[in-house]
Amino acid sequence: MKKKTGAQILIKSLLKENVEIAFGLPGGQALPIFDAIYGSKLNFILTRHEQAASHMADGYARSTGKTGVCIVTSGPGATNIVTGLGTAYMDSVPMVAITGQVSTSVIGQGAFQEADTIGITRPVTKHNFLVKNVKDLARTIKEAFYIATTGRPGPVLVDVPIDVQRGVCEFVYPERIEIRSYKPTYEGHPGQIKKAAEIINNSKRPVFYIGTGVIVSNAEKEILKISKKADIAVTNTLLAIGAYPHDTNLSLGMLGMHGTYCANKAVQASDAIIAVGARFDDRCTGKVCSFAKEAKIVHVDIDPTAISKIVDTDIPVVGDAKTVLKEISLLIEKKERKEWIKTINNWKTEHPLSYNKNDNKLHPQYIIEQISELTKGKAIVTTEVGQHQMWAAQYYKAERSRLFLSSGGLGTMGFGYPAAIGAKFGNLNKEVIVIAGDGSFQMNMQEMAVAVLNDISVKVVILNNQYLGNVRQWQEMFYNKRYSHSCLAKRKNCPKLCNKPNRSMCPVYVPDFVKWANSYGVLGIRITRKEDVKPALIKMLKAKCSVVLDIWIEIEENIFPMVPSGTSLDDILTRING
Amino acid sequence: MRHLVSVLVENKFGVLARISTLFAARGLNINSLSVNETEDPTISQMTIVVNGEISILEQITKQLNKLVDVIKVINFKDTGYIEKELALIKINTPKSSRAELIKLASIFKGRIIDMTLDSITVEIAAEQEKINSFIKMVLPYGIKEIFSIGIIALNKNTSLKQRI
Incomplete structure (x- = not known):
């Protein structure tokens, strides 16, 4: 058999794993890898920043369900993807990151562009490998993909020193792999499943609390079936938006800090919470000791460490969501819970999601509602992190899973735009829209070059309030309106202390997003009046190329409902001052 | 705990x-x-x-x-398990108390592994508690140095193969 170099083996292994696309940026210690990419079948997308490459791989993975791949160089290349790895790790996204590394003979000597990549990325990856011998490379890549995609998915990093990239050996790609120390549990324990079904059958006020795990295991249909059969209300996490139809009488919407009034009320009043593929994040539970006090808690999760980590679980079922739910559904009694549904509907009508629709002000919620209506919830929407993210979560009605992509766990500003580009590469026929804040967008907007040069259209809607809006909201509510360093328009000659923003008085905002878009040859439109929103959105959606809308929204608009940090879900505020 | x-x-x-x-x-x-x-x-x-x-x-x-x-x-x-810790304890030993210390070490099943004019070194492998009691007993003589390795423990019944 003809021998191949490590770099060739690496690329051939990726192709064996059916990798269609990889994102990244070359550098000294990855040159052999990039030489092997040159002219190969791998579609490689050159980004402008490694962090963006990792988010693109993430967005590609979240939107397609396939594994996202990024390839970067050693040292700063590797440290730049740490945020992307952390983001994917927290949100259980399957990713494989390949990093170049200095030669094995000089590791530890502080060589040029050397970093302890394995040490640095250990806490933000599901697993990582340093390949010290070219003979181990193919098997390591196989293991990396296996670990990234099975069990609770996550990012896996493979660090490949340059001498390993140059080394030669025969290429044999393992057909199957078994790792004795890594065996995720897919089948739920029958006894636990029986007990879980009993709790559900005996409950009067059951609530499904569904998270990413439902999407990962394609269990949406099972949730829908069981909920309808037994009148179980369904609330979802931020990441599970779209996993349950939003327009049924059982749908509660998102729970937690900026969740709906009815979802939070229902969870608190429930006598049985069935958590599926969700991890009781503090943004969901509020103050833990007063979370759903009357409820028995059933927790279905493939990750045993998620069980009883935050909230004590009565019946844990470790296993794959779909597999376990199929078993549970056989034991669920058909039941009408009219009282419960009625109570929920009362909460829904008492405090629906709302904003002032009658004035002429440019409310951000209105813009997202329009996007939702015009796209019929069929577009892929990604978000950055902050107020706009929560408004998007509340008002964008994604018609199915994998259409709403957002950094939930790590809350990474700068995620949305590159993630959208990654999602577009995985879904060339779909409309992809980023809902961004003016602050977040500036963290990775250099990636517009990638969209333009690759001739893909990603629509950017900037909800521009010239603030780090979420920070400003907390400063308004909990720090006596002391707007410390949250204003993005503030200049040297502004008053030192200012909490009275006013567009006609404030200095000119930079950058001018319209001119900035133009500099890439991209259409930019500024909107300052409510009546211009819809026509601009229609124009944007009709366009075949990228478009940037810079929409100047109400500066001091706040997100409601809100459960202030550290308080109980019962303390939900539907507007300022209760 | x-x-x-x-x-x-x-x-x-x-x-x-x-x-x-x-x-x-x-x-x-x-x-x-x-x-x-x-x-x-x-x-x-x-x-x-x-x-x-x-x-x-x-x-x-x-x-x-x-x-x-x-x-x-x-x-x-x-x-059910067995645990052991190994400690090397160097104790001040003027001639007058040498016999006494040798006796003490033997009660605790310690082994004398080195002896100088003014010190003896005892090797003791036991449960942590027992080692601690020995240390308490010899404290009045003056301890020069203690070094112990971490605790090791074994399951009483199962074999490695059974455990994997």
Whole structure:
């Protein structure tokens, strides 16, 4: 058999794993890898920043369900993807990151562009490998993909020193792999499943609390079936938006800090919470000791460490969501819970999601509602992190899973735009829209070059309030309106202390997003009046190329409902001052 | 509360770092740690002693199990087990108290492994408690130096193969 170099083996292994696309940026210690990419079948997308490459791989993975791949160089290349790895790790996204590394003979000597990549990325990856011998490379890549995609998915990093990239050996790609120390549990324990079904059958006020795990295991249909059969209300996490139809009488919407009034009320009043593929994040539970006090808690999760980590679980079922739910559904009694549904509907009508629709002000919620209506919830929407993210979560009605992509766990500003580009590469026929804040967008907007040069259209809607809006909201509510360093328009000659923003008085905002878009040859439109929103959105959606809308929204608009940090879900505020 | 955890891991570079990071990231101090190859050279056994609440231990046990390189975690609170610690204790020994100390060491099944004009060094392999009592007994003579290796523990009945 003809021998191949490590770099060739690496690329051939990726192709064996059916990798269609990889994102990244070359550098000294990855040159052999990039030489092997040159002219190969791998579609490689050159980004402008490694962090963006990792988010693109993430967005590609979240939107397609396939594994996202990024390839970067050693040292700063590797440290730049740490945020992307952390983001994917927290949100259980399957990713494989390949990093170049200095030669094995000089590791530890502080060589040029050397970093302890394995040490640095250990806490933000599901697993990582340093390949010290070219003979181990193919098997390591196989293991990396296996670990990234099975069990609770996550990012896996493979660090490949340059001498390993140059080394030669025969290429044999393992057909199957078994790792004795890594065996995720897919089948739920029958006894636990029986007990879980009993709790559900005996409950009067059951609530499904569904998270990413439902999407990962394609269990949406099972949730829908069981909920309808037994009148179980369904609330979802931020990441599970779209996993349950939003327009049924059982749908509660998102729970937690900026969740709906009815979802939070229902969870608190429930006598049985069935958590599926969700991890009781503090943004969901509020103050833990007063979370759903009357409820028995059933927790279905493939990750045993998620069980009883935050909230004590009565019946844990470790296993794959779909597999376990199929078993549970056989034991669920058909039941009408009219009282419960009625109570929920009362909460829904008492405090629906709302904003002032009658004035002429440019409310951000209105813009997202329009996007939702015009796209019929069929577009892929990604978000950055902050107020706009929560408004998007509340008002964008994604018609199915994998259409709403957002950094939930790590809350990474700068995620949305590159993630959208990654999602577009995985879904060339779909409309992809980023809902961004003016602050977040500036963290990775250099990636517009990638969209333009690759001739893909990603629509950017900037909800521009010239603030780090979420920070400003907390400063308004909990720090006596002391707007410390949250204003993005503030200049040297502004008053030192200012909490009275006013567009006609404030200095000119930079950058001018319209001119900035133009500099890439991209259409930019500024909107300052409510009546211009819809026509601009229609124009944007009709366009075949990228478009940037810079929409100047109400500066001091706040997100409601809100459960202030550290308080109980019962303390939900539907507007300022209760 | 003191917990004794035994961890079977792949005998590879970096595994100890993964495990210690897990404890460190949660602000837990490892009181004692011992690692060595088992009869199967691809597997190492670690014995870790930590102090903490039982709930923390449960989390740690799960998190350890979640590490890809960890084959098995055994929390020794619920199984029959044998534990031993090895200590070398160098004690001030003027001629007048030499006989007394030799007797004391033999009561505790310690072995005298070195002797100088003014000191003796005792090797003692026992449960931690027993070593502590010996130390208490010899404290009045003046201890020059103590060095002990981490606790090692074994399940009473099962074999390595059964445990994997």
